[in-house]
Amino acid sequence: MKQKIITALTKDVGLKILAFIFAFLLWLVVVNIDDPTQTRTFTSVVTVTNGDVLKSAGKLYEIKDGINTVSFRVTAKRSIIEKLSPSDFSAVADMNNLENEERIPVTIAAKSYANYITISSKQNYLYVVLEDEKTQRFVVSAQTTGTVEEGLAVDTVTSSPTVLTVTGPEDVVSSISSVVATANISGVTSNFTESVIPKFYTERGDEVDAKELTLSVSTISVSVSFLNTKAVDVVVKTSGTLPDGLTLDSIKTDPSSVMIIGETSALNDVTSVTIPESVINLSDLTGSFITTVDISSYLPTGVTLADSSSAKVTITVLMAGETASTFDVTADNIEFRNVPEGMAVTLNSSDVKVNVFGSEAELDALKTKDVKGYVDCSGIAVGESQNAVLQFENIEGVTIQNTSVTVNVTEDDSKTSHATEDN
Known part of the structure; x- marks a missing residue:
């Protein structure tokens, strides 16, 4: 039996080996047809490592x-390959x-x-x-935006921190002129603090893109405090009595009322802002x-004024039967009298606005x-932008109020040379 098995295995060995090789090759063909190479x-995002190497050298x-x-x-x-995606690779x-301060070799490796x-x-x-790095400190300007609620006025606006350290490309940092932190006060009725992202502006007011900047803090705390407001009239008191022949028609102020701010207790005691009688002495008047x-x-x-620009109040005193108007007097209609020898006087503007009554x-x-x-130049000295009084001779039925003008006084070379030639 054993001999029969051996005989069967060794009979036609060459054919059997050839059949085995053929079967293996056929298997390879089938496999490659079904799962070919x-x-x-693939495209992957590159990760940069050891960026601090440049930072330590003052570069970005x-x-x-x-x-x-x-x-x-x-x-x-x-x-x-059908199972692979860009996330299966690292770059x-x-x-x-x-290399050459312009390129870095990228190493690509498979994760799977x-x-x-x-x-x-x-x-x-x-x-x-590569860019040079620059670090600079800026004072933070704390501001508000929006509309303040009625009856309130902004008292103080502060920031914390007050100074911000900015690091980034030199050309970007150098373009920054101001750092602003702005809190919105619309709808706010009490003191508050808000964290805001600072903004950067050039000298021209253009906003600077901050994406390349590193800040000492990412947000600024802006604190806003309010005071109560109150509108009060402006009242004018007078002293003395009008000369004979003059009858007072009215005394008006512009503005007629102002907004004041302060604590409630202080505001409750104020009913008006009074201009004292020492300002208007009726005895000194010659007309409107x-x-x-x-x-x-x-x-x-x-208390203080809510708007500092309202501190300047214009008082108009009118006599009976008169009204007020303004006229522009050209430089050609202004005469310089009693000009000292060797000097020349010129007006510092092309015209002057004057008050006229009648x-x-x-x-x-x-x-x-x-x-x-006319301007009386007696005793005037050489100098730029000097104040002088512009006076008018009254026209019948009309009063023109004297006013202050600015003049320039220089040495008159032409007159000096003529005097030298005469000598």
């Missing part, structure tokens, strides 16, 4: 043209390997199926642009006139060319 291109980098990806070819069986650029795939040997690079006073010093203790009919009939004035 394929090559595909920016990826050139914003392209931070690389493409590469991978070869593997179809059953493998790393080590800043220690920076590493033993079953082949990555093309072509060297990929990440291209960068207009004057401007600063009411800041007349405010009661504990009946409506008289003012309507008055022509600009008829309004002429």
